Amino acid sequence: xxxxxxxxxxxxxxxxxxxxxxxxxxxxxxxxxxxxxxxxxxxxxxxxxxxxxxxxxxxxxxxxxxxxxxxxxxxxxxxxxxxxxxxxxxxxxxxxxxxxxxxxxxxxxxxxxxxxxxxxxxxxxxxxxxxxxxxxxxxxxxxxxxxxxxxxxxxxxxxxxxxxxxxxxxxxxxxxxxxxxxxxxxxxxxxxxxxxxxxxxxxxxxxxxxxxxxxxxxxxxxxxxxxxxxxxxxxxxxxxxxxxxxxxxxxxxxxxxxxxxxxxxxxxxxxxxxxxxxxxxxxxxxxxxxxxxxxxxxxxxxxxxxxxxxxxxxxxxxxxxxxxxxxxxxx
Ligand SMILES: NC(=O)c1ccc[n+]([C@@H]2O[C@H](COP(=O)([O-])OP(=O)(O)OC[C@H]3O[C@@H](n4cnc5c(N)ncnc54)[C@H](OP(=O)(O)O)[C@@H]3O)[C@@H](O)[C@H]2O)c1
Numbered sequence: 001x002x003x004x005x006x007x008x009x010x011x012x013x014x015x016x017x018x019x020x021x022x023x024x025x026x027x028x029x030x031x032x033x034x035x036x037x038x039x040x041x042x043x044x045x046x047x048x049x050x051x052x053x054x055x056x057x058x059x060x061x062x063x064x065x066x067x068x069x070x071x072x073x074x075x076x077x078x079x080x081x082x083x084x085x086x087x088x089x090x091x092x093x094x095x096x097x098x099x100x101x102x103x104x105x106x107x108x109x110x111x112x113x114x115x116x117x118x119x120x121x122x123x124x125x126x127x128x129x130x131x132x133x134x135x136x137x138x139x140x141x142x143x144x145x146x147x148x149x150x151x152x153x154x155x156x157x158x159x160x161x162x163x164x165x166x167x168x169x170x171x172x173x174x175x176x177x178x179x180x181x182x183x184x185x186x187x188x189x190x191x192x193x194x195x196x197x198x199x200x201x202x203x204x205x206x207x208x209x210x211x212x213x214x215x216x217x218x219x220x221x222x223x224x225x226x227x228x229x230x231x232x233x234x235x236x237x238x239x240x241x242x243x244x245x246x247x248x249x250x251x252x253x254x255x256x257x258x259x260x261x262x263x264x265x266x267x268x269x270x271x272x273x274x275x276x277x278x279x280x281x282x283x284x285x286x287x288x289x290x291x292x293x294x295x296x297x298x299x300x301x302x303x304x305x306x307x308x309x310x311x312x313x314x315x316x317x318x319x320x321x322x323x324x325x326x327x328x329x330x331x
Contacts (some may be wrong), residue, residue, distance in 0.1 A: 001049030002307045005133045006288045007216030009166045011088050014283055016304045017052030018045045019220060019293040024069035026060030029243040033295055035073060042077050044297045046087065048304050051076070054218065054291045055128075056092035056139055056170075057120050070074045071127030079129045089128060090190075092121040092139035092170055101172035102140035112138060112145070114154035137168035137192055146182040154185055168192060168216070174328050176202040179263070183215055190216030195287070196224050197263065197280050197326040200297060207284050207286040219290040222275060225329075230260045230273035247329045255325075263323055266316065275306050280320060283311040 003012040022030035023038035042053070053074060058070030070092070078084045095102060096116040121136060136158075145151065158164050167191035169179045176193045183191070191210065195202050196219075210217050223229050226243055234257060238245050248256060262274060267276045281290045292303050312320075 001304060003051075004288045004308060006052075006088075006166075006218075007189055008214040009135070009209065011166075012215075013052040013088055013289045014050045014304075014307070016050060016278070017054055017218070017288055017289040017291040018050055019041065019291040019298075020053060020055045020070045020074060021059045022293045023295050024060040024073040026062040026067060027058070028067040028241065031241045033071075033237040037297070038073060038295045039077060041294050041297050041300050042074070043081065044114040045294065045300045045304070046083060048300065050087045050300075050304065051086065052090070052289050052291070054090045054133035054220070056094065057124055057139075057237075058092070058094045059137065064180070064266070066129050071124060075127050075129040084130055088134045089127070089130065090135035090137060090168070090192075091124045091133060092137045095140045100140055100297070102113045102142045102145075104142060104144075108142075108145040108148045108151055111140065111142075112151050112154075114150050117151065117154045118158065121158055125163060132162060133164045133290060135166050135168050135190055136240070137170045137190070139247050140172050141169045141171055141179050141182065143178050143181045146185060152187055158291055166190065168218070170218075170220070173330060174199065174201070174326075176206040180205070180209060183209065183213060188215070190218055190288070192218040192220050192291075194221045194229055195281055195290075196222050197277055197320055197323055198228070198327075200321065200324040201326060203284065205286060208243055211278065211286045216288045217286055219287050222281050222290045222292050223277055224256075228260065228263075228273060228277035230264060232256055241302075252327075252329065256313075257326060259323065266319065266323075268312075268316065271306075272302065276312075278303055278306045279310070279312055280317070283317060284308060286293075289321055299319070 001014045005017045006013045016216050042112035055070050095111045097110050155167050166189040193202050294300050
């Protein structure tokens with residue numbers, strides 16, 4: 001496993017991190033997680049040199065009982081493995097109004113009031129069996145939030161308390177630049193954003209900005225929720241509650257298959273499409289870490305195999321621009 005520096009934090013993060021949204025029960029978007037297999041995948045990832053774990057307060061949250069199952073699963077792993085201090089743990093404060101993405105026009109006082117930020121940090125520390133977080137991220141953002149000072153004081157106070165080392169923003173889906181004025185405050189060390197062969201928009205402004213200002217970059221949804229593994233076909237049937245039934249609804253599934261078939265013809269060697277898609281992201285030196293969701297040990301093996309320093313050649317990166325497919329799958 002190779003490591004990169006997470007911007008000005010100076011933390012050395014594995015260039016392949018693990019996304020944990022789908023690892024545990026709860027929530028209503030991913031179906032059928034086998035938590036024993038998820039725990040094995042997490043342990044295997046760490047055994048293989050992975051050190052960056054991304055989670056969120058909301059992952060696997062069940063309102064009726066208050067469980068946050070993704071946090072709890074990671075907390076169990078940290079307690080049993082005793083590896084906390086070797087790992088870099090990131091989580092996210094959900095919007096208090098529970099609205100993803102942040103709606104334009106809503107004041108930050110309704111989304112991230114200081115007492116909400118503080119209580120979500122405390123919940124997270126308890127869930128994860130730790131007394132500090134390496135990175136806490138706002139789970140949605142609107143750049144006009146920069147005009148309010150309350151969240152800034154809250155973040156500074158929490159960092160001073162030692163509960164959180166660095167702060168980040170996980171930007172709204174498909175809005176990579178909806179944070180740039182906020183980054184100018186210097187309070188934010190890392191940005192998490194959708195980046196994959198289909199959604200190349202971050203290369204236009206966010207990547208150059210981050211390189212210039214030493215902001216850590218965390219690339220999420222690198223496999224387009226599994227679409228860029230090439231495992232979806234016209235006949236794919238997902239469990240009915242899986243959100244990807246909506247995400248890949250017709251005519252998008254047919255279009256996805258057409259596009260992944262075209263991408264397969266560009267792979268220069270015996271890599272799989274999954275490896276090619278992840279290597280595309282690691283070919284950008286501005287990216288600190290890519291965080292595929294991995295709930296199987298076999299996924300860990302495939303996905304970390306791209307951490308070998310080999311980048312796609314510039315001509316191929318240029319050719320791949322023709323394969324971008326900018327769309328908002330959620331609308
Ligand atoms: N707003 C936000 O802040 C936000 C939003 C989305 C995601 N995230 C973070 O980013 C992480 C990654 O995004 P994501 O998980 O949504 O999307 P993703 O990484 O693009 O796709 C993950 C899915 O791809 C499939 N997959 C992964 N590796 C595979 C392999 N080697 N072979 C075959 N299939 C493979 C798995 O599907 P199956 O499990 O169904 O087999 C997996 O659940 C999340 O876990 C989360 O930590 C953050």
